[in-house]
Amino acid sequence: MEGSKMIDSDTAWSAVMRRDRAFDGQFVTGVLTTGIYCRPSCAARHPNRTNVRFFANGADARAAGLRACKRCLPDEVSRDEAAVMAAIDEIRGAEDAPSLTALAQLTGYSPTHFQRVFKRAIGLSPAAYARALREERARDALTGGTSVTGAIYEAGYSSASRFYEGTKGRLGMSASDWRDGGKGRVIHWSVIETTLGAMLVAATDKGVCCLSFNEGVDDLRARFPKAELVAGGEGFRDLFETVTATVEQPVMATAVDIPLDVKGTAFQQRVWDELRRIPAGETRSYGQLAAALGNPKASRAVGGANGANNIAVLIPCHRVIAHDGGLGGYAYGTQIKAELLRREQAE
Template structure:
């Protein structure tokens, strides 16, 4: 690390420490940049490069973490949680949870108790899978030949939710993709829970065309963080919706297939299957 890089690292470390210590004041970009003696524009760019997210989003993650402790561990009210987190009201607390957690503060406080999840099992060209949905969209899809294990994994994702084995219209539209009925794709809605960085990576994966491949480095560049290939790989490995969010279309820059949550053999088979399908369409 050269002298300039060391200086940049020190500034970002100082900024992170400041945000963690002063999040209850909800400092704005200008205030944080001033603390590390940078212009707001330069600081925003530098922070995003080093931390993989913007100062505003990082502040939101810190605020959310504190709010979670108050709601879950201390059973604080929504009003008190908003106040103790430095938010102007319960409306901002609600928006914070919806945008990052994909659920309301009340749903989080109750461990997803008010969240209704339908699930069903299906066959695909690549093995059996479980698909689950909430009223907002598909929340989970995973390859798993053992139904008991599949259901257990789902319940760990949404503890205390109300589960019902039911094949609904959202799931049917999602499963049509295995029948080559890609006309149903616009009808597929997703209900995802993740950090801003994860959501940005998953959104970028959706833009990889059928039958095409990308690399971890390319994805990092597309989201504006060219040095974040490792973080991109972690986000891809956390993909909760197999196949629909096509993490299988991302390989290493060397040409190696790379890892896949549901097995490298399955990943190779899916890539070959999609390539064959696009060849038929082009003919």
């Protein structure tokens, strides 16, 4: 790639063929026969590969004598990024979530267009991002021992009713549970023999909260030190059997609707959601995952969120590999990771 070694030509061409918006802003595609350069996601008919050169940015492409495509406006990408960052700063600094109209006026876009720009970059609408930010702040405050009432107002909710309405079904545990580290919650668990070795699976009444390999109840207690741990249970037999079947056939992991009870920040939740979007049999690097989330420079943070995942296979962090194509690390050993990938790719 001209002016950059961050993305190899094969990866860039693959992104162009998919018209992958996640790569917009990372490079531009120069077409020598037409003399123009485009975003990777440009809707124009794909050029012949032999007529294409990739450039790190529009400036490099213009230096080579090319001009910007009037259809996809590749130089607008940086403007979009600046607008999104300005909006994020505004949302984070405001006591009440700014309206879409106010954010659009701030950035110089129409409300409809800015909504599209923001969601393409972040994966959430501005309103959803503001809600996720409040939830994350509430989690942090509750986990840190702040009282429920204090955490509600510290996170930016105007009342307790707004907090419970806004976070219903998304925090997993209730506000008091978060403050007390899960105290009072009942977690049913079992260690099941599988072809991948001993598997620990645990669930609350809301869904699976832990799936790991070569671990036992002591490891589960370390994760949930204040919860009541109960072995087995007829009421969870069907769920655990479904989980076991999914582990034995990991290609099912994104197809079977298994309820999950997960704990994480807004960013971690986004990473975990993106992991579940990776088709069985395919892999992504940390950089590609970060790009899909709209923040190509966040690969280290993506790696941290990946490592914080307590639910193996069902949230398929094994589908993330090193940028050079190697397996990379895995909490439960690369042998299990390799076998999971082999099974998916054999389907």
